[in-house]
Amino acid sequence: MEYHISKLLLIGIAIVVSYYFGEIARKLKLPSLTGYMVVGAIFGESLLNIFNDAVLDSFSFMTEVALGFVAFLIGIELNLDSLKKQGFGIIAIILSESFFAFILVFAGLYLLTGDVSLALIFGAMAPASAPAGTVAVIQEYKAKGSLTKALYAVVGFDDGLAIIIYGIAFAFAKSIIMRETTNASLNILASSIEPLREIGLSLVLGTIFGFIFCQLVRTLKTVEAILIIVFGSVILITGLSVTLHISLILTNMMVGFVLVNTRRQSLVEKVSEQLNLIMPILFIIFFFLAGAHLQLKQLPHLGMIGLVYIFSRSAGLIGGARFGAVIGGVEEKIKKYLGLGILSQAGVAIGLALIVKHELERIGTPHANKIGAAVIMTITATSIFFEILGPILTKIALEKAGEITKEKK
Template structure:
C-alpha cells in the first residue's frame, strides 16, 4: 500500500477509535493501539513495522522531552527523597519478585534473572499520553514523570548485572567480568546525560532568538531530532537524552518552555497515533496463548512488584497519600528498553 495512503488511514482510524473509547471513559491510547491491531499482522496486515520505523524514534524523543520539560527543580527538591526511594524499590521489587517466581516455576535460576531484569523496566509512552490527555498536574504527576524517566536507567543497570550472572550460570565456560558488563549501561546513561545537557544548554541559549510559534516548533523539533540522531549513532538512551534536554531547558528558561510545550502539544497527536498504532500492529494476538503459565506468572509478579515496591517507597519516604495510593498503578505498562 502507498505510504501516504497508509498514514492517512492510520491517522483517521486511530482518531475514530480514540473518540469511540473516550465516550466510555477509556483513555485514547487504547483506541490507537486497537486500531493498530486491526491494521497490523493480527488482522489486515497493512502496517509493517519497518515502514514507519522512524516514527518510533521521533515519538520517544518527544515523550522524553515532554517528561523533562515538566520536571522543575523546586518540585524535585520537594519530592526528591520520595522519587529516589520509589524508583529504587519499584524497579527492584519487580526484579526480585519476577526472578523468584520464574525460578520457582521453571527451576532455572538464569531464566528467573533474565525475566526479572526485563520486569524492572517501565515504558513511559502510554503513561505520558494519558497524563497529557487528562491535563494532570500536581505531586502525583510530577512523581510519575520523574520515576518513569529514571526507571530506564535503573533497568539498564539491573539488566547488565543480571545478564552477567545469567551467562555464568548458563555458560560457565565463558569468562564473565561484572565490571565489563556494567560498563555498557553506565556508558549509555552517562553519555545520554552529557549529550542531553549540552543540547539543552544550546537550546536554552538560542530559544530567545525565535519568537514566532512556527519558529519555536521548528527549532524544538530540530533539537529533538538531533538528540534522537546522536542517541542512535552512539547507542545511547533515546528517551533519557531528550528528557535531559527538556529538564535543562525547562529549568533554565521556565517561562519560555511553558509556551514551548503548548506549541509542541499541538504537533504531537498525529505522531502519538502513528506510534501507538505501530505498537498494536506489532502484536500478533494469535501468539498470546503461547505465553502460557510463564507469561501469566510474569505479568502478575511484575505488577505486584511494581505496585508493592512503589507503595513501600512512598511510605518510607513519607510521600503524599495520593502518591502512595495511585503511583504504582501508573507503572504497569512495558516496552521500549525491554525490547531493545
C-alpha cells in the same frame, strides 16, 4: 499498469481511522490510545496484515521520533523546585519499585522453573517501563497535581535504572550458562560497564544539547520559529542517540530538564504550547504502530511463565512503589496510586528481549536457545497485556487522586 500502495496512503488512512476509534474509546471512558492500538492491531500482522514487518520497519523512525518528544515533554515537567519537595521520596520510589519488580519476578520464576539463568533474565526485564503510555494519558486528560509530577519523574528516570539492572543481571545469567557447558566465564565487571557508559553518555550529551537548545530558543521572537527549532532539535538529538546506541529517552529528557531549570517560565510555557500542538498526532502514530506490532497470536503461548511474570512484575512495581513512598514520606495519594500508573511495558522490554535472544543464540547451547525462545515469546505476549491495561490503570489512578481536571467529551 501495476500499482503499489503508497506508504503515505497507508499512514494517512491509519491516522484518520485511529482518530475516530480514539473518540469511540473516549466515549467508553477509556484512554484514546486504546482505540489507536485497536486499529493498529487490526491493520497489523495479527489480522489484516496490511502493516506487515517490512512496512513497520520502514516506519520505525516515527516511533523513535515520538519517543523523543515524549522524553522531552517529561524533562520539561521535572522542575527542581517541585522535585525538591518530594526529592528523597521520588528516589526511594524509583529504587524500590525497580528492585522489587526484579526480585519478585526472579523469585517467582525460580520457584516455578528452578532455572537460575532464566529467572535472572526475566527479572532483568521487569523494571523496564513504557513512559509513552503514562504520558499520553496525562496529556489527554490534562492531569495536574503531585501524583502527576511524581509519575513524570518516575517513568523518566526508572528506565536508566532498568538498563543498569538488566546489564548486570544478564551478565550474571550469561556467565552461568557459559560455565554449564564450556567452563568458560564471562567478565561480569566489563559487561556491567556498558550500561553505565550508555546512561552516562546519554545524560552528558543531553545536558550539553540542553544548554545549546536553550541558547537557540532564547533568541527566537515568534512561536513559528520556536516550533521549528523544537521539532528540529528533538529529531536531531533522537537521531544522534540512535546513531551512538545510547538512550534517546534519557538524552531528550535531559534537554527538557535543562530548559525548565535554567530559563524563565514564560519561555518554557511557549515551548510547551508548541509541544502541545505536536503531541496529539505523534501519539496517534506511536500507538497505532505499537498496536500493529502486537503479536496477538502469541497470547495462547503465554503459559505459566507468562502468568507468573505478569503477576510478580505487577506486585513488584505496585508494592515497591508503595514501600518507597512510605520510606520517602510522600503524601498519601502518591502512596496509594502511583504504582498503578507505571505498569505499561512494551518497546524497551521487547528490544531487550531481542538482544537476549541474539546473545544467547551466539552461545548456541540447547539451554541457551531454549531460554532465548522463552524470553522473546513471553515478553511479546505479556507486553500485550501491559500495553493495553497499563494506560487504563493510569487513568484510574489519576481519577482516584483527583488530578483529572478536564474529562474530554
